Amino acid sequence: MKQKGRFGDYGGFYVPEVLIPALEELEEAFYRFYEDDEFVSELEDLSRHYAGRPSPLYYAKRFSEHVGCKVYLKREDLLHGGAHKVNNTLGQGLLAKYMGKTKLIAETGAGQHGLATAMIGALFGMETKIFMGVVDIERQSVNVHKMKLCGAEVIDVEGGTGTLKDAINDALRYWTAHVTDTFYLFGSACGPHPYPTIVKHFQICIGIEARQQCLDEIGRLPDMVLACVGGGSNAIGIFNEFIDDKDVKLIGIEAGGRSLSSGRHAATLVAGRVGVLHGAKAYLLQDDEGQVYETESVSAGLDYPAVGPEHCMLKDSGRVEYVAAEDKEVLDAFELLSKTEGILPALESAHALAHLVGLKGKLDPETVVVVNLSGRGDKDVGIVEKYRPVKD
Amino acid sequence: MKTYSQVFSEVDGAALIPFFVIGDPDFETSIEIVKAAIDAGADILELGIPFSDPIADGPTIQKADIRSLSNGMTVKKALEFIKQIKVHRDIPIGLLMYYNLVYQYGTEKFFSDFHKAGVNSVLIADLSIDDADEVADPARGAGLDTVFMVTPNTDAERMKLIASKTTGFIYTVSVLGVTGSRNELSGAVEGLVKKIKGVTDVPVCVGFGISKPEHAKTVAAAGADGVIIGSKIVGLIEENLDDKDKAVAEISEFIATVKQALAEGPTQ
Numbered sequence: 001m002k003q004k005g006r007f008g009d010y011g012g013f014y015v016p017e018v019l020i021p022a023l024e025e026l027e028e029a030f031y032r033f034y035e036d037d038e039f040v041s042e043l044e045d046l047s048r049h050y051a052g053r054p055s056p057l058y059y060a061k062r063f064s065e066h067v068g069c070k071v072y073l074k075r076e077d078l079l080h081g082g083a084h085k086v087n088n089t090l091g092q093g094l095l096a097k098y099m100g101k102t103k104l105i106a107e108t109g110a111g112q113h114g115l116a117t118a119m120i121g122a123l124f125g126m127e128t129k130i131f132m133g134v135v136d137i138e139r140q141s142v143n144v145h146k147m148k149l150c151g152a153e154v155i156d157v158e159g160g161t162g163t164l165k166d167a168i169n170d171a172l173r174y175w176t177a178h179v180t181d182t183f184y185l186f187g188s189a190c191g192p193h194p195y196p197t198i199v200k201h202f203q204i205c206i207g208i209e210a211r212q213q214c215l216d217e218i219g220r221l222p223d224m225v226l227a228c229v230g231g232g233s234n235a236i237g238i239f240n241e242f243i244d245d246k247d248v249k250l251i252g253i254e255a256g257g258r259s260l261s262s263g264r265h266a267a268t269l270v271a272g273r274v275g276v277l278h279g280a281k282a283y284l285l286q287d288d289e290g291q292v293y294e295t296e297s298v299s300a301g302l303d304y305p306a307v308g309p310e311h312c313m314l315k316d317s318g319r320v321e322y323v324a325a326e327d328k329e330v331l332d333a334f335e336l337l338s339k340t341e342g343i344l345p346a347l348e349s350a351h352a353l354a355h356l357v358g359l360k361g362k363l364d365p366e367t368v369v370v371v372n373l374s375g376r377g378d379k380d381v382g383i384v385e386k387y388r389p390v391k392d
Numbered sequence: 393m394k395t396y397s398q399v400f401s402e403v404d405g406a407a408l409i410p411f412f413v414i415g416d417p418d419f420e421t422s423i424e425i426v427k428a429a430i431d432a433g434a435d436i437l438e439l440g441i442p443f444s445d446p447i448a449d450g451p452t453i454q455k456a457d458i459r460s461l462s463n464g465m466t467v468k469k470a471l472e473f474i475k476q477i478k479v480h481r482d483i484p485i486g487l488l489m490y491y492n493l494v495y496q497y498g499t500e501k502f503f504s505d506f507h508k509a510g511v512n513s514v515l516i517a518d519l520s521i522d523d524a525d526e527v528a529d530p531a532r533g534a535g536l537d538t539v540f541m542v543t544p545n546t547d548a549e550r551m552k553l554i555a556s557k558t559t560g561f562i563y564t565v566s567v568l569g570v571t572g573s574r575n576e577l578s579g580a581v582e583g584l585v586k587k588i589k590g591v592t593d594v595p596v597c598v599g600f601g602i603s604k605p606e607h608a609k610t611v612a613a614a615g616a617d618g619v620i621i622g623s624k625i626v627g628l629i630e631e632n633l634d635d636k637d638k639a640v641a642e643i644s645e646f647i648a649t650v651k652q653a654l655a656e657g658p659t660q
């Protein structure tokens with residue numbers, strides 16, 4: 001491997017020997033193509049015409065009135081597929097194409113990354129397999145169906161809690177046996193090097209656009225930028241461009257599940273300890289001896305016990321503040337945005353909104369807040385209905 | 393304490409190395425099974441401390457990890473387990489670990505405590521030679537041999553690098569894939585063993601997918617110094633969960649059969 005893939009002491013590539021050649025090949029290909037003129041222009045063209053970039057920055061007036069500050073939504077929910085995930089799958093999918101790979105595999109939690117991979121598999125005519133935990137298959141069934149319509153095979157993962165962690169375990173095991181012809185299209189800014197770097201590269205367009213949109217449309221930088229954190233891709237995607245703007249407060253919101261004190265949550269940075277899982281050193285929810293905890297969250301996309309290595313570094317340095325939002329607040333925020341704006345947020349993104357709602361009354365009314373609305377909530381309607389039946 | 397090199401020079405042909413998950417299905421039964429395996433002819437033991445997320449393992453060993461963990465296995469109890477085994481017989485023991493358990497215990501302390509208990513080496517499945525510095529120095533400092541893996545897709549240059557950091561034996565993975573018993577032995581084994589032997593004098597043991605006495609024979613004939621058998625044996629525990637005596641008997645018998653096959657030497 002050419003680089004160590006470290007963010008401070010975090011990251012690295014803690015994988016079995018058999019995967020090293022594939023990660024080396026991926027690293028080599030990424031650095032060969034990511035600034036290549038042809039690659040860049042093909043990706044730009046697809047981002048615009050296939051995915052729908054740039055995404056708008058929308059001033060959510062009625063939601064703002066409710067919260068008591070000026071809330072702007074970065075509308076990643078409007079992209080094709082319904083989430084920021086397509087930024088990464090287009091980038092990595094194109095990389096796979098340039099590398100001459102014809103088979104894709106991916107893990108998925110909420111099904112958004114699985115869907116975004118299935119779309120790209122169809123677009124490039126590649127055979128696609130999506131690994132998904134059985135619990136997630138049930139709670140995100142709409143996305144399962146969409147993936148199949150795009151021609152992907154969805155593989156049930158029974159092990160563990162049947163969630164994202166277990167899907168990654170099985171995808172890694174499958175990759176081990178098919179490493180010579182299969183491209184593993186990893187879905188978040190975590191896992192072994194070079195994935196955190198690659199995924200970040202394809203997601204930083206969110207922050208680049210958002211920062212410029214703030215300057216053009218509001219005439220100044222925001223005071224705060226909020227994003228939910230599962231593995232960390234939409235968050236690093238929007239934070240990165242603001243890191244050097246020291247006056248812009250950056251807040252990452254993790255899944256507080258039932259509550260932090262119940263232990264039934266997925267708030268890795270808030271409540272975890274440094275460990276090694278899925279190829280990287282990072283904060284991890286684990287017991288004293290290092291056995292990984294089962295996590296719980298109303299949102300499948302945040303229901304994960306580890307987190308991207310760069311976020312660990314940003315936590316330690318204090319540049320980004322990480323907090324948790326509990327399921328109940330998240331469902332409230334989902335309803336609030338739906339009622340005030342007619343926008344159904346993904347339950348993942350609703351974590352960021354929930355934190356903001358919690359700041360109500362504490363913010364100056366002129367405060368400008370950008371929330372990364374990482375995805376839309378169509379996939380979550382069934383879950384919300386279960387917890388909060390709509391009254392006629 | 394008996395060393396790997398003593399064993400490799402004592403056995404004629406290849407050493408027989410069964411793998412067990414410590415505490416599978418429970419502490420007491422696991423002790424009984426491992427002792428029986430030693431009595432039946434095991435030359436070296438490969439033991440795993442169960443982990444919640446064993447990404448290098450197939451379904452058989454995953455299930456063994458779950459059985460062991462749900463019956464209360466811990467890293468501390470594994471230390472006690474090894475001490476008890478060493479009282480039964482001074483046999484070299486290689487631990488097969490996932491890094492997080494070592495890291496949480498404290499890498500240096502883990503190596504030193506387990507070396508004192510009687511472990512000869514600690515192979516970390518999810519740590520490649522590139523991060524060897526994190527473990528190789530503390531391991532040698534604690535008096536352990538270092539064992540690393542070579543796989544069918546490891547190129548010659550990297551093999552040399554791996555060999556240069558290895559003191560116990562090279563753990564040669566016979567197939568691209570995770571652990572699991574397989575009906576056919578990978579055709580790549582012979583060439584792979586020869587290739588490694590071409591670049592180093594460090595002993596070579598072969599594992600992953602070896603499930604039958606004939607497989608062991610073929611691997612030995614290819615020049616391997618040791619044959620590691622995991623999932624096949626762990627599967628015998630799974631098949632006999634309701635009858636522990638039968639599990640012990642079947643494992644003893646299997647090990648004795650493989651031992652016999654290895655002693656007969658190559659058939660051709």
Ligand SMILES: Cc1ncc(COP(=O)(O)O)c(C=O)c1O
Pocket residue numbers: 083084109110111112113187188189228229230231232233234235300301302346348349374375376
């Ligand atoms: C809409 C949406 N937002 C956020 C996430 C969490 O992932 P990440 O932290 O990588 O952005 C997911 C994951 O499935 C998602 O679907």
